Amino acid sequence: MKADKKQFEKILSYIEHGKREEATLLTGGKSLHEKGYYIEPAIFTDFKEEILIAKDEIYGPVIYMALAKTIDEAIERANNTRYGLAAGIVTYNLNVANTVSRLIRAGTIWINCYFALSNDCHFGGYKMSGFGSGFGLDALYKYLKVKSVVTPLYFELSLE
Structure with missing residues (x-):
């Protein structure tokens, strides 16, 4: 995203x-x-x-924070959006992390970190955030044409 006057003013207008x-800043x-x-x-x-x-x-x-009383409510809130670029989960419980990460519809999910990126990881979203992706094999596939070459191999079987 280019940081210019237009984007600067757009962000301030969102604030x-x-x-x-009546959201609390x-x-x-x-x-x-x-x-x-x-x-x-x-x-x-x-x-x-x-x-x-x-x-x-x-x-x-600009972010907004909301408390949820249950994990199900948190998942519902996270999925109740037109977008799904990324999500962050903070927990000590690995079972909670695994369950929530499977149920949230977002292209990248960080657990106990945020915005950790690597060339080995896919980056792209779901829903209206689903246009384009970078990093990882998904990014390379945009530049490749996949082809399969199949050759039968014939050999003699000797039972001696």
């Missing part, structure tokens, strides 16, 4: 939408005009699921 739609969200198009990371809480910042992919330092 203003969050405030107008926990921290950040201010323009840092000293150099470039920098914005303090904004964290929202206490929001209604239908507000704009909870529905759109913002491509900027």
Whole structure:
């Protein structure tokens, strides 16, 4: 994503939408005009699921946090979006991590870390985030034509 004035203003407008739609801005969200198009990371809480910042992919330092009473509720909230680029799970319980990672519809799922990328890992999303992918074999396949070559092998079997 190119950091330019247009994107800078778009992100700030999302932050203003969050405030107008009565989400609580926990921290950040201010323009840092000293150099470039920098914005303090904004964290929202206490929001209604239908507000704009909870529905759109913002491509900027804006997140919203919601508490869930059960794992099922957390999975439902995570999947209740048009997008599915990535998700993060924080837990000490490996069974919870495995179960939740299988049930969340996102292209990349990080467990106890976030934005850890490698050339060995696929990166691309689900749903409306599903356009394009990079890294790993999936990225290489875009540049290749797959071909199968099959040759029968004949040999004599001796029972001596």
